Amino acid sequence: MDIQQISERFSIAGRFVSAKPLGNGNVNETVLVSYVQESGQEARYVFQRINHNVFTKPLELMDNYVRVSRHIKNKFDQDTSGTAHRSVDVVLTKSGETCCLLENGEYWRAYKYLENTKTYEVVENADQAYEAAKTFAEFLKLIRDLSGERLHETIPDFHNTSKRIEVLEEAVKNDSYNRLKDVEQEVNFIFDRKEEAGTLLRLLAEGKLTERITHNDTKLNNVLLDVKTGCGVCVIDLDTVMPGLIHYDFGDMVRSGAASTDENESDLSKVYMKFDMYSAILHGFLKNSNGFMTPLDKELLPLSAKIITLETGVRFLTDYLIGDEYFKIRYPNENFDRARMQLKLVASMEEQFESMQNEVSKVICCE
Ligand SMILES: Nc1ncnc2c1ncn2[C@@H]1O[C@H](COP(=O)(O)OP(=O)(O)O)[C@@H](O)[C@H]1O
Ligand SMILES: [Mg+2]
DSSP: OOHHHHHTTBOOOSEEEEEEEOSOOSSSEEEEEEEEOTTSOEEEEEEEEEOTTTOSOHHHHHHHHHHHHHHHHHHHHHOOSSOOOBOOOEEOBTTSOSSEEOTTSOEEEEEEOOTTEEOOSSOOSHHHHHHHHHHHHHHHHHHTTOOSSOOOOSSTTTTOHHHHHHHHHHHHHHOTTSOHHHHHHHHHHHHHTHHHHTHHHHHHHTTSSOOEEEOSOOOGGGEEEETTTOOEEEEOOGGGOEEEOHHHHHHHHHHHHSBSSOTTOOOGGGOOBOHHHHHHHHHHHHTTOBTTBOHHHHHTHHHHHHHHHHHHHHHHHHHHHTTSOSSOOSSTTHHHHHHHHHHHHHHHHHHTHHHHHHHHHHHHHHO
16 A cells, blocks of 8 residues: 555645554554655654454444544643653544545545654563553553543444353354364363453443443553653553443553463463563552542552453454454464463462452552
8 A cells, every 4th residue: 555645535734754564563554654744854754454344334433533532632731740651642534524435345444643752562561561550550540531422433342251151152162163173172161260250241231330431452562651761651442432430451461461372382381470560450450549440440450360361262262263354373273272272361360269259358458
């Protein structure tokens, strides 16, 4: 795709100079585009092709994107402390649209590149985990008072854990690829935890938990950190921002940031939850959480980590059983390996569960 041609559709001052791929995102195609302005100064923008196979309603997605990012930007613009959370700054097309639809069916959007920031693919140390968790929590706090209509669900039932298990049950029943014989142990592990897995949804239905606006993709590479100080600057990748439970955001940070191995590790003896990373994420997430989180919200954080890790295992195992339809695989049993890895992580969390809960009590005591 000719980026220069796309650039002409957006309302950006200056002259197009160059474009190069940016980051390692595996959902959208991301390009860094340089312009030179009349003053001679360089200005850089991020162009992104929205993956409309995953996000089937790009205009609804962009509606969420713009509402949420503008809400945070308004707060940033009004802040005088110099420490406020920054926001993705969406650039509209020349005709005032949030994204452009090309003749070939691709949707592209643009926003300002935040200079002097960096993302990390893998958490390197507890400080980064703490910063990322603190920044995600700030983001959640900033958007809680967004007014107007409920945001669109860009992926319906994204964290409906019980429904995800029902889909697995269906896949088990059909066993279309004759793979059930290899995975019975894993299936039983999941079914034994079925009731517990529905806890968050049950509490939500009973009115004991509150629906909020949540991010739903809380990996470290979705937080821009300051290159010099390492401090969290901005949460990006707002494709999955929608109504949900903050517990899943916290849980997914632990699942992705506190695991000892890659997601497809086949040697399960290497897989465990790193307690120091869990603790850093917990402390970051709970910083200044009073007034935002109830005692029950906090108490449920360890369980949330376990539930979303189980849910992720369910999704990988389901995909394995239905013939690898959703997740890309690089070798035949990769989805099975991924499922086993997640389930081993669940087992590791169960072993450390009391300590995980004690850590929450410690943070609450110090407040
Ligand atoms: N506004 C921005 N400023 C600086 N870097 C950015 C910005 N937006 C995205 N990036 C970089 O591009 C990568 C991919 O962007 P992201 O929106 O997360 O796409 P994906 O949905 O594919 O993960 C990020 O991990 C980050 O490194
Ligand atoms: Mg991303």
